[in-house]
Structure formats: structure tokens, C-alpha cells
Amino acid sequence: MATQTHFTPELFEFLSELRANNDRDWFGANKGRYEEHVKEPLLEFIVDFEPYLHSISEHFVADSRANGGSMFRIYRDVRFSKDKSPYKTQAAVHFRHEAGKSAHAPGFYLHLAPDEVFAGAGIWRPDSPTVGRIRRRIVEDPNGWKSAVGDPRFAEKFDLTGDSLKRPPKGFDPEHPYLEDLKRKDHVATCHFDEDEVTAAGFIDAFADACRTSSPYMEFLTAAVGLPY
Template identity: 45%
Template sequence: MFSKQTFEFLHTLSDNNEREWFKANQAQYESQVRTPALAFIEAMKPHILEMSPRLTAVPKKVGGSMMRPQRDSRFSKDKSPYKLNVGIQFRHFQGKDVHAPGLYVHIANDGCFLGAGIWHPESKALNAIRHCIDENPNGYKKALSQLTAAGFELSGSSLIRPPRGFDKQHPLIGELKRKDFIAIKPLTPEQVYADDFIDTCVKEYGQVQQLMAYLCFALDLDY
């Protein structure tokens, strides 16, 4: 599936991030990046569905679990057209975009990692998660204990002040300030292109299932 050539292509792309170059090297992108990614998604599909039949693993070039290579540079000073990473999300089937609860793989020369949870949820969903933590703290604490013991760490941005309606002395105020609920565990490139990468992902994703179930419960989604 993934190989050293996957990383080499992404490195070369960083020095040639132009549409003309990418078009001229499209075949290399297909063989070294997209084809291995689609094969990975296909191989992961039965394992993902075993974790939850509500998660999706769709090995399609467009509109599937693999994120498109093009950057959205409309609101960025950086106008380079292509991402320098491979992003794959096994998201909840009721989610419309990357802001849905899901499992994630990030492959890049500046860092690889596995992720699980929800990134930048819209305000209604974020409020629902916060109220769930307030009303059901024990389930959240158990999820945190499981992922922490497995070497995952909650990442993302947080508010500076407590969210409106919550006591600043709340025992979980640090968690309630979160704007993202993403558990991250770093990977080495060698792990990514190792023969047992599927086994690694299955094992690691098994350690974040309580978090996934908790977030879906908070959002009134089946899991």
C-alpha cells in the first residue's frame, strides 16, 4: 500500500506546488499516493464496519473517505494549490463533511498521526457535547482514561474563558473549554509503510471507541 515513494512524492510536491507540475506528474500521484490510499481504505473497510456499522469507508477517487488533494486557499495567504499530506476520514454516515465524528489518518513528511473524534463542530453540536460532559461526566472520564492509557492525547483549540452558562469552577472546565474533541496519536513514516499498518490502525482505533461512542451519544447519533 503506502511506501517510501508516497513520502517522496509529497516531498517533491512541496518543491513544485504548481498545477502545471502536478498535471505533468499525475500518473506518479496516482501510483504512489492515491492508489495506495484507496487500497488502504478498501482493506480497512471490514474493520471499520466491525467497530461501528455507522462509520463509512468509501474507496472512491472523489466523494469518498480520501480527502481531495486540492487546497481551499480562498481565505489563506498561502495560495499553493495542493495539500502536502494524505488525509483519510472514516466518518459517521450521518455527517456531511469533515466536521462529523470519525476516525482519521494523516500522512505527511512533517508528521503522521491517527485521530479520532470531532473537529471544529458547529456551535449546536459543540454545545450538545459540553452539556453532555456536564451531565454525564463519568462516561467522558472513562473515555479519556482509555485513550490516554493507549498513548492518545486530546488536541485542538480551546476557549480562553469558560463557555457561557458553565461555572468557571467546574471540575471539568478545561474539557468544557474545548472547541475540538480530537484524540491524536503520532505515527512514524516507517509504521505507515510497514506491512502491518492495517493491524496497527485496527489496534489503535480500538483504544478510542469509548470516545467515539460518547461523542455520538452526546450528538444523539447511533454508534
């Protein structure tokens, strides 16, 4: 069991203050705090998590590059947003499948924000063909789906979240026993932590345990979209 502490309360203090001062002048004056308490700990966490990740599946990637790797950049893309705040007020890591090139790939996720800390697993905002493949897999293998989402440890720790259709998807039985799952547009499961857990020694073990618990769910989704697990 790991005893190292990766994250400190200063991470959440910085993000809380950034939320109240989301502008370039404030960030520039406090960039050293960002580097010390957010960026560097995240990159170290990614390096240290790789053996845990590969004990679950060798097809997922822990990439510790500062740009283009597993860590999400702090800078927001404001080109098409009404909100022109330049910075994200959360820190996040996405251990995505080796075949994926974006946040929409299958992956394990860690989200760190003041009063909002969670582990995630699944596929966020997949495109229409990908959603269709998952729906067909649920219909073709309902017992496999039941086993993946009905495991007591998974059901106790994780909630299935994300957007859903208001009506049954076209071409699928409106009386199907898993209709609510067929209506999903996102396939994401989340498991919540608190800030004290994140800043305690050994959080990496707790996060790894959450990822292992979600592994059957991830395996079902990954296979459904035609990728190795």
C-alpha cells in the same frame, strides 16, 4: 493479522517534493507518481479497512470513491485563502459517521505527511450547537467522560488536541472539575506514528488498533450529538 503493505516510501518522497514544488506545472509532470504512490494506495486502504471499521461500529463509512468519498482530494480550495498553493502536501482519509456530510462529522482520521503521521478520532471544528451538546453531556455524565478519556490505554496512546476557549463557556460552572474539557472548541484525539510504521506490512492492523483504543471516546462524542454508535 494483515501482511499487506499499502504505503511505500515513495508516498512521502512525492509529498516532500510537492511541498517544494507546489505548482501546476510540476504536479502535471508528476501526476503519474501521485496516482501510483498516493491516490491508488489510499483507495485500496479504504477498501481493505472497511471490515476493520465495521468491527468497531457499523455506523461509520469507508467510501472508496475517488471524489466525495473517504479520501481527501489533493486539490486545495484557495478561494478564501491568502495561500494560493494549489495542492495539499498531505494525504488523508476520514472515515466519518454515516449521518455526516463533511469533515466536521464524527469520524476516524488518518493523516500522512512527511514528518507528520497520525491517527485521529473525534469531531473537528464542530458548530456551536454541537459543541454545546458535548459540553452538556460532559456535565450530565462526568463519570462517562472520565471513563472515556481516562482509560490507561487511551491516555497512553492519544493526546487531546485542538483549539479551546480562553475563558469558561457561558452558562457553565467555572469551577467544574472538567473545565478544560468544557472549554474545548475541538474534540479531537491524536495518536502518532512514524513513516517506517506506515510503510511496514500490517500497518492497517496498527491503525485499526488505534481506532479501537479510541472507540470509548468516539462513542461518548457520537452519543453526545445524538447519533447512534
